[in-house]
Every structure is written in C-alpha cells, then in structure tokens.
Amino acid sequence: TQSTRPQRMLAAVQKNATRGDPRSVVKAIDQFCRQKEWAMNVGDEKGCILDSVVSEVNPATVLELGTYCGYSTVRIASLLPPHAKLITLEFNPDNAVIARQVIAWAGLEDKIQLVEGASGDWIPKMKEEFGVKTFDLVFLDHWKDRYLPDTKLMEECGLLRKGSILLADNVICPGTPDYLEYVRNSPRYKSQYFKSHLEYTKVEDGLEKSVFLG
Ligand SMILES: O=C(NCCNC(=O)c1cc(-c2ccc(F)cc2)cc(O)c1O)c1cc(O)ncn1
Numbered sequence: 001t002q003s004t005r006p007q008r009m010l011a012a013v014q015k016n017a018t019r020g021d022p023r024s025v026v027k028a029i030d031q032f033c034r035q036k037e038w039a040m041n042v043g044d045e046k047g048c049i050l051d052s053v054v055s056e057v058n059p060a061t062v063l064e065l066g067t068y069c070g071y072s073t074v075r076i077a078s079l080l081p082p083h084a085k086l087i088t089l090e091f092n093p094d095n096a097v098i099a100r101q102v103i104a105w106a107g108l109e110d111k112i113q114l115v116e117g118a119s120g121d122w123i124p125k126m127k128e129e130f131g132v133k134t135f136d137l138v139f140l141d142h143w144k145d146r147y148l149p150d151t152k153l154m155e156e157c158g159l160l161r162k163g164s165i166l167l168a169d170n171v172i173c174p175g176t177p178d179y180l181e182y183v184r185n186s187p188r189y190k191s192q193y194f195k196s197h198l199e200y201t202k203v204e205d206g207l208e209k210s211v212f213l214g
C-alpha cells in the first residue's frame with residue numbers, strides 16, 4: 001500500500017539522523033522537505049526565529065498547538081532547560097503516530113508529552129490532567145481558525161500569566177487575520193511581527209510574538 005508523506009519523512013529521519021541527536025533530526029527533516037517533498041513544518045528559516053525566542057524565554061512550561069510530525073516539538077525541546085516540560089496537542093491520530101517516533105528518535109520523550117485530541121477540548125483540562133499552572137510559552141501552529149478561540153480559552157482558563165509569550169506561526173500564509181487583529185489591538189498584549197518566509201519557499205510569511213500583560 002502507498003505510504004504517506006509523514007511516513008516518508010519519518011523514514012528519512014531514521015535513515016539520515018543520529019539517534020539521540022535532536023539537531024540531526026531537525027536537519028534530516030529540513031533536507032527531506034527541501035530536496036524531496038514540501039511539508040508544513042515551521043522549517044529552518046522561521047525555525048531560527050523560534051530558537052531565538054525559546055532561548056530568550058527559557059521556559060519551564062511550554063504548550064505547542066499542532067504537533068504535525070514533531071519537527072518544532074523536537075526543535076523547541078532540544079533548547080529547554082533540564083526538568084522543563086513541553087505539552088504538544090495533535091488532532092490527527094496518524095500524525096501523532098509519526099510524531100511519537102520522531103520524538104523518540106531524537107531521545108526527547110522525557111521532556112515531551114504528546115496529547116491526541118482537539119485543542120478546544122484539552123485546554124480546559126490542562127490544569128487537572130497535567131498539573132499545569134500557567135504556560136511560559138505557547139507555540140500556535142495548528143488550524144489557523146483556532147488560534148483566536150484557543151487564545152481566548154487559555155485566558156479564560158487562567159493558563160496565561162503576566163509575561164507569558166505566545167508565538168504564532170503562519171500569520172501571513174495561510175494567515176490568521178482575526179488572531180492578528182486581536183493580539184495587535186488588545187490592551188492585554190504587546191505584539192511584535194517577525195517577517196520571514198513560508199517554510200522551504202520564497203512566499204512571505206512570519207511569526208507573531210505576543211506578550212500577555214495580565
Ligand atoms: O494542526 C492541524 N493541521 C495542521 C495545521 N497547520 C497548517 O495547516 C499549516 C499549513 C501551511 C500551508 C501553507 C501554504 C499552503 F499552500 C498549504 C499549507 C503551512 C503551515 O506552516 C501550517 O502550519 C489540524 C488538523 C486537524 O484535522 N484538526 C486540527 N488541527
């Protein structure tokens with residue numbers, strides 16, 4: 001039977017990356033996507049901006065919305081301090097199967113908790129299910145029409161504290177106009193746009209970094 005793109009991406013990781021070496025996993029996926037097949041990972045250009053924000057925030061608790069195959073999950077977790085935890089939500093069970101194996105190849109299982117299901121269902125249960133108080137950093141990379149409702153839900157559930165950072169992918173392409181309008185005009189956020197390109201292309205895209213002011 002025909003393999004899927006995530007399955008071919010995992011095969012490229014297992015062939016070209018070194019077990020236990022997260023950066024080699026990131027490199028193998030980027031090479032696969034540049035040389036073989038485009039895929040919707042945040043990619044190496046926006047990935048460098050992601051790295052700099054993660055390093056600056058040095059978060060103890062991270063929430064990622066939209067795991068896909070685990071590229072940004074591994075990229076973020078490889079920069080976390082010891083004992084820091086990353087929870088990543090993935091809606092699509094087939095993607096979750098692949099992401100778990102990518103995370104295992106990188107040797108980052110102890111830092112990452114992959115949760116399957118819809119963000120809207122899981123966000124209200126974060127505190128009781130995972131003992132999370134608030135998130136220091138949230139990386140939004142799931143369905144683009146879920147960025148705004150899920151941000152409001154995180155506010156309502158008390159998952160953001162003064163200084164929590166939201167970093168959103170694809171605010172230009174595919175675009176998240178209602179989310180951008182909200183974080184750029186709400187008095188509760190200080191927002192900054194990092195201009196870049198859609199992964200592995202010359203199309204404009206960017207990341208929006210927003211500090212929750214409480
Ligand atoms: O997370 C879920 N889907 C992937 C979200 N991510 C994207 O859609 C995404 C798309 C693109 C993209 C850009 C240009 C283009 F021509 C085609 C795709 C780029 C990106 O960087 C993304 O991140 C999901 C699934 C589901 O069934 N339910 C809840 N969530």
Ligand SMILES: [Mg+2]
Nearest residue numbers: 042141169170
């Ligand atoms: Mg994305």
